[in-house]
Amino acid sequence: MPISTRTYAIIAAVAAAAGLGLTWGVTQFSAGSEDIFAQCRRGVVGGSGQLGGPFTLVSETGETVTDKDVVTGPSLLYFGYTYCPDVCPLDNTRNAEAVFLLDERGYNVTPVFISVDSERDTPETLAEFTDIMHPRMLGLTGSPEQIKAASQAYRTYYKVQNPGDPYTLIDHSTQTYLVFPEIGFVEFFNRDTTTEQMADQVACFVDAYNAAK
Template identity: 70%
Template sequence: MNTVAKYSAIGAAIAVVAGLGITWFASTRVANDDIFAQCRSSVVAGGTGQIGGPFTLTDENGKTVTDKDVITEPSIIYFGYTYCPDVCPLDSARNAEAVAILEGRGYSVTPIFISVDTARDTPETLRAFTELMSPKMIGLTGTPEQIRQASQEYRTYFKVQDPGDPYTLIDHSTQSYLVFPKIGFVEYFNRDTTPEQMADKVGCFVDAWKKAGETAESGN
């Protein structure tokens, strides 16, 4: 190997090592900056900031509310509809049970049900549904535009199969979203997550959230 080639090879090796070092430092820093790193089990393409955002809807009492009005503590958001024959009641009951388990452990979490059925889910209909599920559950509806906007913010999907049929079914995604005041979305849960698993995971996130808040206060 001539001298030029030798030093070129050494330089390339140094660049690779330096690049790996920068990558390791960056990934370590991201992990260290993430107060929920030890709790996460899902990965969101582009980061958690890609999911969630502001919305203006109507609650089950007919009052216009924003996300800041309803997300006042750790909350679990689900998009569905009350006429759903199976999936929505089961998922909502699971979320309600997880909230009840958490309450028994000393955690306060609010389940939120956002209807994608603007034609049939009136505030009164939602109130009957949420009261059946949990005394803490908040039901939200709105205009087609408002619901579409909220759905887009949370990257959910829904499609009315036959808009002219009063008994139509609605295709929709079934993830539940854990959100915090000011922070927003932090984690999602699939349908196969049990109430106990959800409670354990949410408890981890709430503990980390509270610890970060205490650390921030002590630093002031």
């Protein structure tokens, strides 16, 4: 099958330079008074409230799904959009490569790409994007209201620069969130986290999660 012009653009964008993401504090997950993930964290963790929560979105297959349908095992969530010229392809390639490393080590982690672009990111567009990155990467979109609710749950930021313009860029935050079934959010990764660092840290979290079951 010939590769589309859009696919070439996505692949080429992976090599592009990217800007800095936002950072903020988070609340640690505790089992009783003890943080079962303490040995996995790289920095001081604290903050004003718990990140994450329930959401209802539309899968790249066209099905309406909830967070319980999506987060059935350790998952890496990223909010972005497929028309992003540089940051999203770069970040999602890093996430996919980390998951490939984890696959080699016997860890089954799902990369998830949540679009903040309800106007242009159809399920079909998301499927094309995610298929390039990793065979298990799942793309999610939805109505403006559904996307806003999911974004607010994870305290992400996004803003359409020129509403109504079919070529508009969207400003957005760039953290990747590690989440587990039942527990939910446990850690985030900034843009300066390398593939190897992410794989090592996620493996540590998965080991701690499994040990605590």
